Amino acid sequence: MTETLNYALLGTLFCGAPVALMVLAWCLRRRQPRLAGAGFAAGALTIWLAATPAVASLWIGQIEQLVPALPAGADLSAAQGIVVLSAGRALNTPEYGAPQPDRVSFARMRYAAQLARRSGLPVVPTGGGRTELGAPVGELVGRSFRQDFGIEVAAVEGAARDTRENALLTRALQPQWTTVVVVTSAFHMPRSVRAFEAAGFRVIAAPTDYRAEPVSGLFAWVPNHRALLTTQLAFQETLARVLKLV
DSSP states (O other), X not given: OOHHHHHHHHHHHHHHHHHHHHHHHHHTTTTOHHHHHHXXXXXXXXXXXXXXXXXXXXXXXXXXXXXXXXXXXXXXXXXXXXXXXXXXXXXXXXXXXSOEEOHHHHHHHHHHHHHHHHHOOOEEEEOOOOGGGSSOHHHHHHHHHHHHHOOOOSOOBOOOOSHHHHHHHHHHHOTTOOEEEEEEEGGGHHHHHHHHHHTTOEEEEEEEOOOOOOOOSGGGGSOOHHHHHHHHHHHHHHHHHHTTOO
16 A cells, blocks of 8 residues: 555544544443443543644644754755655635645745745655646646746656655656755654655755644643644654654
């Protein structure tokens, strides 16, 4: 199975395990009422904690700190190019009349554009995505670089299905590059560094799109859907690194 499928299965596990526990507890409520009560409470508590900003920011923040942020004004002269890992497509974009890079891709692009203007390094977006949805995400990102940031990309890698292929296919596309600036979301950077180093690159990590937020007071423990999605990302990234899905 590809990294992408395994990663999706981890998301299913995150969503399904507490719910399955609660369903099992409900089924056992007559035969084992105490056990059922404990199981139902454990499932509900897990969902509640996962949806709190305190838990979400603490967990994702630990992952984001594994690779430090690139200092402002950092010397990038050792690199031959900037590789931008795309995320996904935004399909519901009637105002543009065509699919666009999604919000996560755009956050990565914005930082990559800033680094490109400062350093003069060429930019290569990488990412394929589901072919039945249209043009590869890498092509959408390359087009947006030109239209939205006025930056001509050096090349586009549009076949990669996961982080490992992002690295390997970029290596095949630019075999002369030895050191690259890798731009991706901070939570995704630890696995990205490992993948690009395994492909033979020296990596200057440029994480962006940080998800951890300052939390304090009672509202840090009030559940919301945004925190739940952040916790899911943290869960998936943690297990993906442990299982070495790259």
